[in-house]
Amino acid sequence: MTLDSSKILGCIGAILMLIGSLVTSYTFGILDLVGVILVLVALNGLANNYKERGIFTNALYSLVAGIVGVVGAVAAALYIVFDTTILTSLLQKLYPSWNGSWSTISSLSGLTPNTSNITASDAMPIISALFLVLVVLWIFTIIAAFFARRSLKALSAKASVGLFSTAALLLFIGAFLTIILIGFLLIWIAVLLIAIAFFQMKPQPEQPVATVAPSPSTPTPV
Numbered sequence: 151m152t153l154d155s156s157k158i159l160g161c162i163g164a165i166l167m168l169i170g171s172l173v174t175s176y177t178f179g180i181l182d183l184v185g186v187i188l189v190l191v192a193l194n195g196l197a198n199n200y201k202e203r204g205i206f207t208n209a210l211y212s213l214v215a216g217i218v219g220v221v222g223a224v225a226a227a228l229y230i231v232f233d234t235t236i237l238t239s240l241l242q243k244l245y246p247s248w249n250g251s252w253s254t255i256s257s258l259s260g261l262t263p264n265t266s267n268i269t270a271s272d273a274m275p276i277i278s279a280l281f282l283v284l285v286v287l288w289i290f291t292i293i294a295a296f297f298a299r300r301s302l303k304a305l306s307a308k309a310s311v312g313l314f315s316t317a318a319l320l321l322f323i324g325a326f327l328t329i330i331l332i333g334f335l336l337i338w339i340a341v342l343l344i345a346i347a348f349f350q351m352k353p354q355p356e357q358p359v360a361t362v363a364p365s366p367s368t369p370t371p372v
Contacts (some may be wrong), residue, residue: 166182
């Protein structure tokens with residue numbers, strides 16, 4: 151894969167990630183996924199061109215950390231909902247006539263919740279459980295951003311495009327601040343800068359072909 155094709159793939163992938171983050175409810179994250187794959191393929195090509203495998207391997211570690219974080223958070227949420235009594239106990243206090251079976255959960259839509267017997271201590275277990283899930287997701291988001299930052303900084307050094315390094319810093323700060331939501335805006339801006347940085351990349355200058363000077367001829371004795 152040439153540097154130009156990697157540059158184009160990376161730019162398209164970053165743009166798809168930007169658009170996908172705005173229309174996730176309509177595309178179910180498909181655009182984001184395609185964008186991430188294209189950027190990963192582009193980084194692999196650039197790692198080969200610049201002979202710096204850290205550009206790709208750190209990006210791959212970032213993707214793996216993100217997947218592990220999402221899967222772990224979903225698994226923890228499902229465990230809380232279906233394998234513990236935290237949620238069912240709260241729902242039974244809200245709907246005293248509910249029998250506690252998930253097979254009849256649809257019947258709650260026609261009932262009026264009774265909040266008179268709900269106290270803060272009743273809601274605290276579900277709040278604590280949800281907070282734990284968010285903390286797990288937050289930690290893996292930071293880990294993923296750490297490896298993404300290493301990949302982008304290596305690319306910035308090899309491609310001589312400082313915008314990659316700026317995007318790396320914004321991405322890392324944004325990952326820390328996702329706990330207060332403003333981090334998502336910083337991450338979106340970081341992805342925008344990555345798209346611009348791919349566009350700013352210049353082709354590698356052609357290396358001059360080395361010529362071998364002819365050896366001086368030895369005069370023939372008369």
